[in-house]
Amino acid sequence: MRSNSPARRRALLAMAGLCLSAILGTAQAAEPLKVVASFSILGDIVREVGGADVSVTTLVGPDGDAHGYEPTPGDARKLAEARVLIVNGLDFETWLPRLTKASGFSGQTVTASKGVKPRAFGSPGEGHGGTDGHDDHDHDHDHDHDHDDDHKQGHHHHHGADPHAWQNLANGVIYARNVADGLAAADPAHAQAYRQRADAYIARLNALDASVRKAFDAIAADRRKVVTSHDAFGYFGDAYGVTFIPAMGVSTDAEPSAREVAAIIEQVRREKVPAVFVENISSPKLVQQIARETGAKVGGTLYSDALSKPGQPGATYLEMFEWNARQLATALQP
Missing domain, CATH: 3.40.50.1980 (Nitrogenase molybdenum iron protein domain)
Structure with a gap:
């Protein structure tokens, strides 16, 4: 009975093992990258660039004030489970270092504003002056x-x-590029997809930027x-x-x-x-x-x-x- 021979059984077991490995590997590959974004605007940019390849959790949600935010124990748990943390930088999230330490986060941190030319508070473009008390x-x-x-x-x-760099769409483009690079580094298997989505998103940011400039030039x-x-x-x-x-x-x-x-x-x-x-x-x-x-x-x-x-x-x-x-x-x- 050749069908029940030891060699035959070993071959069948080996084949079953390969099939199981393939199934597990596919399931693992399909699991989205767990990403935490510090506040809602960043969370949206991450979703645009990450698409279905990421699972995004936002710490400071819609209508939330990130200046005076008080992290919760739930935030620490979310961060502990994440592989990537995306922050604004420029001293915007003053509460975040304490949360990162408390959570034991050991993943990759991406600073979305990296490469932005910072402006100082009180520089031209604001109504600050020394003569009127303001x-x-x-x-x-x-x-x-x-x-x-x-x-x-x-x-x-x-x-x-000034940390509010997203209020210039040209900086929004920098944010999107940094997010794409950070996701690609953490998840090389989907690097091309991240960069393609970033390119499409940046085209929309640039189109809106041109429209906004035109509107204010007319005033x-x-x-x-x-x-x-x-x-x-x-x-x-x-x-x-x-x-x-x-x-x-x-x-x-x-x-x-x-x-x-x-x-x-x-x-x-x-x-x-x-x-x-x-x-x-x-x-x-x-x-x-x-x-x-x-x-x-x-x-x-x-x-x-x-x-x-x-x-x-x-x-x-x-x-x-x-x-x-x-x-x-x-x-x-x-």
């Missing part, structure tokens, strides 16, 4: 929200790099001035020729003094600023007060540091940017 106001707030300690140690982060330069809740739109201002006057400086939770508010109101009147805007992560009260006392028009909500919830106008990075640009351009028209 400069003093801006210097009262920082990212760490620990003013006394930071002042003693000289850690005024807003004197350094008289002396009308391109707006008040926003906090100092998040400097890159936008530099790229598209808009002056932003931040009512709350860098921080999103510190209340400016009555003197600081009065200085902003005086500046808005003096410079005939046509519009004021609230943000999805900030209280509208201060901006509404400025509008009441100056007659400036209240524009629609702007999305600064976070996307909107699904179904709202700024649910993706591209939608957010297009919405912001449209709201600003409409409000600044004569």
Whole structure:
């Protein structure tokens, strides 16, 4: 009975083993790369570039304020399971080093802003000045929200790099490239797919960038001035020729003094600023007060540091940017 011979049985077992190995290998290859993104805008970029090859978890979700975020034990568990962590950098996620240490994360960290030319807070493109008191106001707030300690140690982060680099679509292109390179390094089997998706996404970013530039070029330069809740739109201002006057400086939770508010109101009147805007992560009260006392028009909500919830106008990075640009351009028209 040759069919039951030892050699035959060994051959059948070997074949079964090869089939099992192939099945397991396919299943392993099909498992998406586990990626954690620090906040919602980055999470969306990762989903665009990663496609079905990644499983993305976002720490600071839609309408969330990444400046003062308090990580949870659940965040530590998510990070511990991830193979890739994608961060903004430029001192934006001041709470993240503690979380990374607590989670024991041992994967690859990708800094999306790598290669971006940083701008400094208070540089041209914002309504900062030393003669109207507004400069003093801006210097009262920082990212760490620990003013006394930071002042003693000289850690005024807003004197350094502005972290809101995604507010210029040219920097969004850099983010997409860095995300693609990071995913490709962690998952070489899908490297080509990551780069192809990044190329397609970058083409959409570049098309929107050209459209936004055209829209603001059509508006008289002396009308391109707006008040926003906090100092998040400097890159936008530099790229598209808009002056932003931040009512709350860098921080999103510190209340400016009555003197600081009065200085902003005086500046808005003096410079005939046509519009004021609230943000999805900030209280509208201060901006509404400025509008009441100056007659400036209240524009629609702007999305600064976070996307909107699904179904709202700024649910993706591209939608957010297009919405912001449209709201600003409409409000600044004569």
